[in-house]
Amino acid sequence: MSAGTIHTASEVEGKRISAIAAFAGLSVEVKESTSTIVKTPTFITSAIGRYIASLAPNSTLIGNEATDAALVDQWVAFVDSTIAHNNSLILQLVKGVINPYNKPIHTVFLDRLTSSLTIIEKHLDTHTFLATERITLADIALAAELQSAFSTTVDSALRAKFPNVLRHFETIVNQPKIASVFGSTTFAEKALQYVPPLKEKKEKAPAAPAQPKAEKKPKKEEIDEEDDDKPYEEAPKEKNPLDLLPKSTFNLEDWKRAYSNKETRGAGGSLEWFYQNFDKEGFSLWRVDFKYNEELTQTYMSSNQIGGFFNRLEASRKYLFGSVGVLGTANNSIIAGALVARGPEIKPVVEVAPDWESYTYERIDLENVEQKAFFEAALAWDLEVGDKKWVDGKNVRQASFQLNLSHGQFSDVEKQFK
Structure with a gap:
């Protein structure tokens, strides 16, 4: 059964939706976005996944009971707002999409990504899957985002801290129904780092032809000329009046x-x-x-x-x-x-x-x-x-x-x- 065509500009989103469809026994055609598509994917990724999973009869992807469904939705939201969001921001920083690059902010996002993985690591210590006893949308969503993170921002040293997360990832991406969608994963040994763009070398202007020496001027005139040739020095900027306030004990x-x-x-x-x-x-x-x-x-x-x-x-x-x-x-x-x-x-x-x-x-x-x-x-x-x-x-x-x-x-x- 075909679930239709999805337009997306993100490889991770396309892989995630394709994997959900494959696991549910459905087919979906994923196409690159065109200029006629205002926003990609056509719906929010999590909503698309839930819709596709619901098309399959007796699908356990969204949970069989109301409480299960709520847990699935909760974990999908957690993956989107913490793993996907922070990993995406780190990638935008190191790739220069967000300018200028800011190392402290990079550290903030990496700390948040690490905190999120720690939460999942503790949960998977006593659970095989995220929401229920079977694979759900939440597990596939996490695997898709982790494949991107493991190959770019989460290096070998950081992955070593999350054996349960890695075990879960390997379990999901190697499921027979979806292994071909995920393909092989290239694990990053070192996390992707920001590399400043090379400055363009300015070509030196050709040397001006030698000019005949001018007659030496009297000493006084020479001094005046030197004064005139001094470069303009910009006056120091005035301090912000707020910086001149008495020091406060409250650190903002x-x-x-x-x-x-x-x-x-x-x-x-x-x-x-x-x-x-x-x-x-x-x-x-x-x-x-x-x-x-x-x-x-x-x-x-x-x-x-x-x-x-x-x-x-x-x-x-x-x-x-x-x-x-x-x-x-x-x-x-x-x-x-x-x-x-x-x-x-x-x-x-x-x-x-x-x-x-x-x-x-x-x-x-x-x-x-x-x-x-x-x-x-x-x-x-x-x-x-x-x-x-x-x-x-x-x-x-x-x-x-x-x-x-x-x-x-x-x-x-x-x-x-x-």
Whole structure:
């Protein structure tokens, strides 16, 4: 039975979908995308896989029971958001797709990829497969992403730490039904590294013909001429006024790391860390609201707008932390959130963004119960304003790079192994 034709621009996506179809006893034609295809693959990869698996009668790929199906979906989502996402970002960095190359950010993504593999390693210590006692979509999805990672970013030294993951990978890719789809795997001995592009050598201009010596000028004139020929020296750049503020005990980068690595609420959470370390003399807290909410349409477009605003705040990233989201539904939503800014005023921090005046800024007083609750909810991504609930959001976090990842993206799968 044919499941149709899929257009994709990614070898990993095509292999993953072909393997799912083959395991389900179906055929699918995978074609390269054309200029007429706006987005590839035609559907989201995980959705395509689930649809194809559902076409096969009595297929165990998506689980037989509702609870099994939920586990399959959970693990597929985990693979997509952690393994596939971080491996893709590392490859884009080392291949120069993301410019300029940033070694600390490379390390961040590799650490996240390693953490994800550690979670799977622990799970596979007591399980043969990810979701059920049989091969499911989740196992095939993981194998497809690991084949790419094992041949590029996860080298022999790192693979040695994950024997269960490697065992699982070998089990899946060597299944008779799908072995031909995966083919052989070229395991990387050393991870792919960034290589700076070679600088083009400038050809030397031909030497000018020798000129007759000019008559020597009087000493005074010679000195004047030398003064005139001195190269122009650019005046030193003025320091950012925010750098001239008295030193603060609150380290913004430490806070960003605490926010990224801890649960937001509860004992030992990032909010507890914040209140223990915050310096209200050196920093200020602000509520931010978009002025033109009536113009907002689709919530995902509003979320992208927040990301764009944060990108335009790049010059102030070391002075700023933010957690801003879109609340509500399509054609009935608002943008709101909270900022932590260096200094007593918000303008010097946000005016680097051309659209900063499209938002209103109201100082948050932590002594005010309602304002404190707003601040905490914005950071925890459970903010509600009126009848509008949080849908999606963005954070200003790591310096020099916008991490477009959901806060706490590992969700329940990660928590059970912490």
